[in-house]
Amino acid sequence: MKPLFIVISAPSGAGKTTLCDLLLQHYPELCYSVSCTTREPRLNEEDGIDYHFLDQARFKQLIHENLFLEYALVHDNYYGTLKEPVYQALSENQCALLDIDVVGAGKIREHVKTLPPGDPLREGFVDIFINPPSLQELTARLERRATDAPEIIEKRVKNAKKELSRAAEYMFQVTNDNLDTAFRRICDIINVKAGLA
Numbered sequence: 001m002k003p004l005f006i007v008i009s010a011p012s013g014a015g016k017t018t019l020c021d022l023l024l025q026h027y028p029e030l031c032y033s034v035s036c037t038t039r040e041p042r043l044n045e046e047d048g049i050d051y052h053f054l055d056q057a058r059f060k061q062l063i064h065e066n067l068f069l070e071y072a073l074v075h076d077n078y079y080g081t082l083k084e085p086v087y088q089a090l091s092e093n094q095c096a097l098l099d100i101d102v103v104g105a106g107k108i109r110e111h112v113k114t115l116p117p118g119d120p121l122r123e124g125f126v127d128i129f130i131n132p133p134s135l136q137e138l139t140a141r142l143e144r145r146a147t148d149a150p151e152i153i154e155k156r157v158k159n160a161k162k163e164l165s166r167a168a169e170y171m172f173q174v175t176n177d178n179l180d181t182a183f184r185r186i187c188d189i190i191n192v193k194a195g196l197a
Contacts (some may be wrong), residue, residue, distance in 0.1 A: 001029050001194045003090040003124050006110075007098045008186075009105045011160030013141040015176040019130060020099050027190070029090050033098045036062070039077035052082075066158035067123075069102075070107035081108070090120040095194070102129075102166045109169065126193045128186060129170040133177040135160065147195050 011018035024030055036052040038059050047053045053064045054062075059078045063071060071080030081098060089096040094194070105127055115122040132138035137158055167173050174190050176182040191197040 001027075001092070001095070001196055002125055003029075003093050003120060004095040004194055005063070005086060005090065005098070005121050005124040006030075006190065007097060007105050007108055007127040008098060009100055009102050009127070009139060009163070009170070010176075011132060011163045012156045013126065013138045013145070013160070014130045014132040015141075015182070016099060016130050017168055018179065019176065019186060020097060022179075023097060023190070026183075026187065027092070027095065028062065030097050030194075031094045033081060033086055033096045034088070035079055035081055036068075037077055037079045038081075044180070047050075068189070070104045071110055071120045072101075072103055079104070079191065087120065089175060090124060095190075102163045102169075106166070108128065124193075126172070127170045128174060128189060129167040130182070131164065131167060131173055131175040132160070133175060135164075169196065 005021055005178055008016060008164060020032070024032055036054050036059065038056050041047065041053050045051065055076070059080070059153060060084070061194045062068060067082055067084065068080040069086065071078060079101065081104065086096045106142070109121050109127065112122050134188065139153065139157050142156055146155070164180060174182050174185045188197065
């Protein structure tokens with residue numbers, strides 16, 4: 001399997017986390033790239049598994065040392081993807097899977113364009129946007145989750161509209177109207193890109 005650098009984005013409620021979990025179970029060569037953040041861990045979150053939890057000073061030091069593929073300040077907290085673990089995975093013939101928002105994906109896309117031919121990140125790069133069947137269905141899914149207040153759901157739907165407007169920037173788009181079908185579509189993309197199909 002050719003080592004791939006797979007970036008997946010989707011609006012909240014489109015089923016991205018479930019699809020990423022299925023991919024990790026299906027492909028033993030796939031490893032999840034754990035992002036860094038300066039926010040506090042939530043209940044049940046583990047350092048090094050959910051995120052690498054860093055303080056602001058350490059995060060800023062890593063920015064200064066140019067060690068991030070991308071980073072952003074979101075709601076007063078920094079989030080970022082370190083270069084080294086991604087390169088490490090690819091050098092070990094593994095695929096790196098990154099679950100990231102459209103802004104971070106855009107930054108990575110721009111960075112990849114600047115890399116020389118033959119660079120493993122450039123050679124293995126593939127980005128996939130997961131669409132919900134419709135905004136109405138996305139809203140219904142967020143309401144069924146029953147984890148967010150109505151104003152949070154409204155905010156997520158508003159964000160989703162912005163994110164959907166950038167879907168065409170991705171190499172591939174998959175609509176998650178049926179989980180099994182969407183999963184198979186993503187597997188087809190990965191198999192072709194990795195030389196398995």
